[in-house]
Amino acid sequence: MESEPLLLAELKPGRPHQFDWKSSCETWSVAFSPDGSWFAWSQGHCIVKLIPWPLEEQFIPKGFEAKSRSSKNETKGRGSPKEKTLDCGQIVWGLAFSPWPSPPSRKLWARHHPQVPDVSCLVLATGLNDGQIKIWEVQTGLLLLNLSGHQDVVRDLSFTPSGSLILVSASRDKTLRIWDLNKHGKQIQVLSGHLQWVYCCSISPDCSMLCSAAGEKSVFLWSMRSYTLIRKLEGHQSSVVSCDFSPDSALLVTASYDTNVIMWDPYTGERLRSLHHTQVDPAMDDSDVHISSLRSVCFSPEGLYLATVADDRLLRIWALELKTPIAFAPMTNGLCCTFFPHGGVIATGTRDGHVQFWTAPRVLSSLKHLCRKALRSFLTTYQVLALPIPKKMKEFLTYRTF
Secondary structure (H helix, E strand, O other), X not given: OOOOOOEEEEEOOOOOOOOOHHHOOOOOOEEEOOOOOEEEEEEEOOEEEEEEOOOOHHHOOOOOOOOOXXXXXXXXXXXXXXXXXXXXXXXXXXXXEOOOOOHHHHHHHHHHOOOOOOOOOOEEEEEEOOOOEEEEEOOOOEEEEXXXXXXXXXXXXXXXXXXXXXXXXXXXXXXXXXXXXHHOOEEEEEEOOOOOOEEEEEEOOOOOEEEEXXXXXXXXXXXXXXXXXXXXXXXXXXXXXXXXXXXXOOXXXXXXXXXXXXXXXXOOOOEEEEEEOOOOOOOOOOOOOOOOOEEEEEEOOOOOEEEEEEOOOEEEEEEOOOOOXXXXXXXXXXXXXXXXXXXXXXXXXXXXXXEEXXXXXXXXXXXXXXXXXXXXXXXXXXXXXXXXOOHHHHHHHOOOOO
């Protein structure tokens, strides 16, 4: 058993001006920018906070060194970034940062939005209660675009990691929509087929696949090239609510109300293993089937760990090779979790509108894992199986050696 995650810091929303049912306080989503220089917190009451990372020193205990900000975000003469408050006017359900766009994208943004300074244009997408998606320029806090099309809550958002500014949105209207922010936010595709609310969408790091999870027992895998359905993955016994790809795109994890995380090979559809969330505290009522219902699952940036948040008031950390958690942390009313992109920290959001930052395992990846990750970033399972190499090596490269 590894050392338990330590609570590094906790952010709590200020008292709202007016409390009503229309601006509830849940933190449904938290996100780090891909370069690790910003943290976005949906703190409830229609507000998103954009917070420079690392946090101010008063939040961080002595002895903990957060990864320093990327040099991309520090321009001489501009001073350090300042926290920003985005008033979205609606309950915020989904958050997603864009990758750092290439220089042509920045020029295009600046041309269409002359009021926006010509800086590296990192944007934040916010999915709202009324079906709108608002796109904000992070450095200035300016609203750039308003995307309309969904007929119900936009529950989740995901940008293609390639920097092409293609955005996928998942909604309670049972559809996923594809938007091109390089074309004024033009809607380029609607993906239909789910029969229930779509809770989660995740794009593979190689940008070839999209996974979507709705309130159904199966998850859908779509092609990001043709926007067609590749296959349905069936194995859960209850609603699937969260999904995430490994950093090399070779694995997909899905989390369900049935208390299980399933690890899949997205290329073959094979179920590689299940992680069962058993009751830890015997004093809690075992008769309540929903006590360990899962809310969120995510991969660590090096691909050796998973984090899960469940209704039994625990954050669990799992090692890829093991079937039982290596560490637990107590957290009440957890809804979402995400790793800091440089490792070492997990952020969790709660139903009370709080964000907690926890220590995560820091590990030096083995040379074997680094080689597997490098190869699997561009080879499918079928391509690995066709290689003229020993069977044991194929099993390792396709994650069949658990």
